[in-house]
Amino acid sequence: MKALVCSEPGHFYYTNKEKPELKKGWSILKIKRIGICGTDLHAYEGTQPFFSYPRILGHELSGELIETDGAPGFEIGENVTFIPYFNCGRCIACRNNKPNCCTRMKVCGVHIDGGMAEYLLVPSSSLLHGEGLSYDELALVEPLAIGAHGVRRANISHGEFVLVIGAGPIGLGTIAFARIAGARVIVLDINNDRLRFCRTEFKIEHTINALSDDVTEVLMKITNGDMPTVVIDATGNQKAINGAFQYMAHGARFVMIGLQKGDISFAHPEFHKREATLMSSRNATRTDFEQVIEAMKNGLVNPKTYITHRTKFSEVEHEFESWLDPKNGVIKVMIEMD
Template sequence: MQTLVCVEPGKFSYVGREKPVLKPDHAIIKVKKIGICGTDLHAFEGTQPYFNYPRVLGHELSGELVEFDNAPGFYTNEKVTFIPYFNCGHCIACRMGNTNCCVNMQVCGVHVDGGMTEYLMVPSHTLIHGEGLGFEELALVEPLAIGAHGVRRAAIAPDEYVLVIGAGPIGLGTMEFARIAGAKVIALDVNEGRLNFCRDVIKVDYTVNALSDDVLQQLKEITNGDMPTVVIDATGNLKAINNAFQYMAHGGRYVLIGLQKGEICFSHPEFHKREATLMSSRNATIVDFEQVVRSIKKGVINPLNYITHRVTFDQVEQDFESWLNPKTGVIKAMVSMDK
C-alpha cells in the first residue's frame, strides 16, 4: 500500500508498505479522507513538540471499517472516524476518565505513524460511528472536538464575553462551540481574511485585528469596560500567549489549547490580583467527539465551510509546503485517497 512519510523536516517520501494484519482488540480502516492540521504543518516545519522522524503524519481521518475485533455495534464497510489519542487505560489520568491526557499517550501521527496511508490499524475502542455523515465531515470531527473540549474546560456561561485568539481551524471550531454555549464571541487574529471568514461564515459577534495599536481599548469597548471573562488561545504562538494575560477580566479564565515549545512568562501581580485561572486543554474525549457528531447532524455546525483546498493523495508532497504560506488562503486542506 502507498504511504507518505515525513522523512525529516521539510521532506516527504512516498513508500510502499504492507497492509496491516489485524491484531486482537484492533480495527483496520480503509482511509478515505485526511484533513491537514496544524500539527502536521508544524511537524513538516520541524517545530512540533514531542516529535521524532521519520513519521507518517495524519490524524484527522475518515474511512470504511474493513476488519475489526472486539468492536460491538460496528459493522463491516461502515463509515467511521476514530479518536487518535491512544491511551493506556491504566495510568492516573485514565483511571480518572481523563483519557485525553494519558501519562503514556500515543497520538496517531505524532508518537506513532498516522493515516497518510491506504489502510490504518487502530485500537477498536477508539472507533466512532459515522452516524450518516459524509467522509469529509467525519474527517473534521477530531479538530472540532479539540475546540469543544477547550470550551468545556472553560465552563462558559451564557452571555459571557469569550475571546478566542487564532482563527485557524482549531480556533474556528472553538468559536463555534463557544457560540453554542451561549457566549458573545470575540475573534482575535492577525489575518484580516480569516477575520472576514469569522464574521461572514461562522457569524462571530466581534472581530479584532491583533496588529491594531488599540487591541486593549477595543476589547474594553466591546465588553463595556469589563474585559473578556474567558480567553482561549488557539495559536500556539508564544508572543500571542504571553500577551493575552492582559486581556482577562478580573476573575477570568485563560485556557491554552495551542501548544508551543517555549516558556510562558507573565506578571504574577497582574495575574494574582485578578484571581485568574490558567488551564491547559489537551486533545479531547469521547464526550467531545459525540457532541461534535450531534452538532453536525443537527446542522448547528457545518465543517465543510472550513475546507478551502482539496487534493488527491498523490498531490500532497508537491502541495504541502504551500499550505504553510498564509497567502495561499488555506484554512483547511482535505486529502482524498480516491483519485
Template sequence: METLVCTTPGQFEYRKAEKPVLTPDHTIIKIKRVGVCGTDLHAFEGTQPFFNYPRILGHELAGEIVETDGAPDFTVGEAVTFIPYFNCGKCIACRQGKPNCCTTLKVSGVHIDGGMLEYISVPSYSLVHGDGLSFDELALVEPLAIGAHGIRRADIIAGEHVLVVGAGPIGLGVMEFARIAGGKVIALDINDSRLEFCREKLNVSATVNGLTDNVAEKLAEITGGDMPTAIIDATGSLRAINTAFSYLAHGGRYVLVGLQKGDISFSHPEFHKREATLMSSRNATRADFEHVIKSMKNGLIDPKTYITHRVAFGEVKDRFESWLDPASGVIKAMVSLE
C-alpha cells in the same frame, strides 16, 4: 500499500509498505479522507513538540471498516472516524476519566505513525460511528472536538464575552462551540482574511486585528470595560500567549489550547489580583466527539465551511509546503484517497 512519510523537517517521501494484518481487539480501516491540521504543518516545519522523524502524519481521519475484532457494535463497510489518542487505561489520568492526557499517551501521526496511507490498524476501542455523516464531515470531527474540549474546560457561561486568540482551524472550532455554549465570541487574529471568514461564515460579530488595532482598547469597548471573562489561545505563539494575559477580566479563566515549545511568562501580581485561572486543554474525549457529531447533525455547525483546499493523496508531497503560506488562504486542506 502507499504511504507518505515526513522523513525530516521540510521533506516528504512516498513509500511502499505492507497492508496491516488484523490483530486482536483492533480494526483495519481503509482511509478515505485525511484533514491537514496545524500539528501536521508544524511537524513539517520542525516546530512540533513531542515529535520525532521519520513519521507518517495525519490524525484527522475518516474511512470504512475493512476488518474488525473486538468491536461488536461496528460492521464491515461502515463509515467511521476514530479517536486518535491511544491511552493505557490504567494511569491516574485514565482512572479519572481523562484518557486525553494519559501519562503514556500515543497520538496517531505524532508519537506513532498516522493516517497518510491507504490502510490503518487502530484499537477497536477508539472507533466512532459515522452516524450518517459523510467522509468529509467525519474527517472534521477530530479538529472540532479539540475546540469543543477547550470550551468545556473553560466552562463557558451563556452571555459572557469569550476571546478566542487565533482564527486558524482549531480557533474556528473553539469559536463555534463558544457560540453554541452561549458565549459572545470575539475573534483576535493578525490576518484580515481570516477575520473576514469569522464574520461571514461563523457569524462572529466582534473581531480584532492584533496588528492594526489597539487590542486592549478595542476589547474594553466591546465588553463595556469589563474585558473578556474567558480567553482561549489557539495560536501556539509564545508572544500571543504571553500578551493575552493582560486582556483577561478580573475573575477570568485563560485556557491554552495552542501549544509551543518555550516557557510562558506573565506578571504574578497582575494575575494574582485578578484571581485568574490558567488551564491547558489537551486533545479531546469521546464526549467531545459525540458533542461535535450531534452538533453537526442538528445543523449547529456546517463542517463543509472549513474545507478550502482539496487534493488527491498523490499530490500532497508537492502541495503541502504551499499551505504554510498565509497567502494561500487555506483554512482546511482535505486529502482524498478514493
C-alpha cells in the same frame, strides 16, 4: 500499500509499506479522507513538540471499516472515524476519566505513524460510528472536538464575553462551540482574510486585528470596560500566549488549546490580583467527539464551511509546503485518497 513519510522537517517521500494485519482488539480502516491541521504543518516545519522523525502524519481521518476484532455493534463496510489518542487505560489520568492526557499517550500521526496511508490499524475501542455523516464530515470531527473540549474546560456561562485568539481551524471550532455554549465571541488574529471569514461565514460581530488595532482599547469598548471573562488561545504562538494575560477580566479563565515549545511568561502580580485561572486543554474525550457528531447531525455546525482546499493523496508531497503560506488562504485542506 502506499504511504507518505515525513522523513525530516521540510521533506516528504512516498513509499510502499506492508498492509497492517488484524490483531486482537484492533480494527483496520481503509482511509478515505485526511484533514490537515496545525500539528501536521508544525511537524513539517520542525516546530511540533513531542515529535520525532521519520513519521507518517495524519490524525484527522475517516474511512471504511474493512476488518475488526472486539468492536460489537460495528459492521464491515461502515463509514467511521476514531479517537486518535491511544491511551493506556491504567495511569492516574485514565483512572480519573481523563484519557486525553494519559501519561503514556500515543497520538496517531505524532508519537506513532498515522493515516497518510491507504490502510490504518486502530484500537477497536477508539472507533466512532459514522451516524450517516459523509467522509468529509467525519474527518472534521477530531479538530472540532479539540475546540469543543477547550470550551468545555472553560465552563462558559450564557452571555459571557469569550476572546478566542487565533482563527485557524482549531480556533474556528472553538468559536463554533463557544457560540453553542451561549458566549458572546470576540475573535483576535493578525490575518484580515481569516477575520473576514469569521464575520461572513460565522457571523462574528467583534473581530480584532492584533497588528493594526489597539487590542486592549477595543476589548474595553466591546465589554463595557470589563474585559473578557474567558480567554482561549488557539494559536500555539509564544508571543500571542504571553501577551494574552493582559486581556483577562478580574476572575477570568485562560484556556490554552494551542501548544508551543517555549516558556510561558507573565506578571505574577497582575495574574494574582485577578484571581485568574490558567488551564491547558489537551486533545479531547469521547464526550467531546460525540458532542461534535451530534452538533453536525442537528445542523449546529456546518463542517463544509471549514474546507477551503482539496487535493489528491498523490499530490500532497508537492503541494504541502504551499499550505504554510498565509497568502494562499488555507483554512482546512481535505485530502482525498486516490
